[in-house]
Amino acid sequence: MRLSPNCRCFFNFASSPQSVILLLFYAFSPSAAAQSCGSLGVAVQVLGSGGPELQDKRASSSYLLWEDGQAKAVIDAGGGSALRFGESGAQMSQPDVLLFSHLHVDHSADFAALIKSSWFEDRNRPLPIYGPPGNDFMPATTEFVYDLFGDKGAYGYLSELLVPKEQGSYKMRPHNVTASLTPVPVFHNESLAVSAVRVIHGGVPALGWRIETRGKLIVFSGDTNGEGEGLPRLAMNADLFIAHNAVPEGATGIERRLHMPPSVIGQIAADAHVKNLVLSHRMLRTLGKEAETEAEIRKRYSGPLTFANDLDCFPLK
Ligand SMILES: [Zn+2]
Numbered sequence: 001m002r003l004s005p006n007c008r009c010f011f012n013f014a015s016s017p018q019s020v021i022l023l024l025f026y027a028f029s030p031s032a033a034a035q036s037c038g039s040l041g042v043a044v045q046v047l048g049s050g051g052p053e054l055q056d057k058r059a060s061s062s063y064l065l066w067e068d069g070q071a072k073a074v075i076d077a078g079g080g081s082a083l084r085f086g087e088s089g090a091q092m093s094q095p096d097v098l099l100f101s102h103l104h105v106d107h108s109a110d111f112a113a114l115i116k117s118s119w120f121e122d123r124n125r126p127l128p129i130y131g132p133p134g135n136d137f138m139p140a141t142t143e144f145v146y147d148l149f150g151d152k153g154a155y156g157y158l159s160e161l162l163v164p165k166e167q168g169s170y171k172m173r174p175h176n177v178t179a180s181l182t183p184v185p186v187f188h189n190e191s192l193a194v195s196a197v198r199v200i201h202g203g204v205p206a207l208g209w210r211i212e213t214r215g216k217l218i219v220f221s222g223d224t225n226g227e228g229e230g231l232p233r234l235a236m237n238a239d240l241f242i243a244h245n246a247v248p249e250g251a252t253g254i255e256r257r258l259h260m261p262p263s264v265i266g267q268i269a270a271d272a273h274v275k276n277l278v279l280s281h282r283m284l285r286t287l288g289k290e291a292e293t294e295a296e297i298r299k300r301y302s303g304p305l306t307f308a309n310d311l312d313c314f315p316l317k
Pocket residue numbers: 051052061104106107223281
């Protein structure tokens with residue numbers, strides 16, 4: 001049973017009387033919970049825990065970094081996640097940056113919906129957007145944004161949000177990030193330091209992201225088969241590691257070339273000494289296999305582990 005449509009909060013404290021009272025508060029105060037994720041301090045909210053299959057009844061990949069009630073960063077914008085963004089209480093006037101792990105539909109399809117909503121939200125400062133470069137099969141991030149919002153783009157009627165010479169309320173600023181297996185700094189401001197590594201997702205250019213804020217390290221695997229040293233380096237000592245549980249143990253063929261099975265997730269979490277592991281991007285082929293998945297991970301990693309659902313909130317204490 002979902003207690004609140006807006007926030008399912010996971011606190012890393014024992015079942016103290018205060019926590020019981022707080023949980024009851026969240027359980028029975030849906031309107032008060034509307035903007036509760038990250039209202040104090042730093043938290044990550046899962047907007048989309050599934051995808052791309054619609055029958056999973058989950059939004060596709062997307063996450064929000066909250067700080068003191070402000071949605072500071074959006075990581076991916078898969079199908080359905082724009083609705084969850086609104087349900088979370090976030091505003092498109094708030095994010096300092098938007099990050100794409102890669103440009104598959106289940107990570108980018110609601111980007112245009114977020115941007116259209118921003119039109120009505122009095123955003124008045126640039127929106128930096130970072131994502132992978134392109135190759136023969138996929139557009140670069142800059143190309144993707146211009147294909148949508150350039151003056152010749154599919155949504156060219158909104159080109160004032162992108163094209164420098166046009167008058168408008170604010171501009172998107174897309175960038176391509178050429179990363180390697182060593183984390184590279186990509187973006188920083190007074191509160192966030194963002195870095196990336198290249199991760200292997202078949203032939204699709206893809207990035208893992210790390211956000212450092214207030215001494216906390218939050219790492220997003222994105223979609224990857226787990227090959228290479230990049231992700232363990234990025235995730236080293238992470239306070240929160242969000243890994244994609246898109247295939248079950250024993251997956252073969254194209255599924256395995258694109259995604260990491262639980263054993264690989266567990267090994268990376270253990271090697272990187274992550275302090276909290278969250279499993280997201282739960283597909284029909286992994287839903288219902290949580291016990292086996294957890295058992296496989298537990299052979300290697302013994303820290304906290306949670307299977308994410310849409311709107312789950314993970315405060316960083
Ligand atoms: Zn995906």
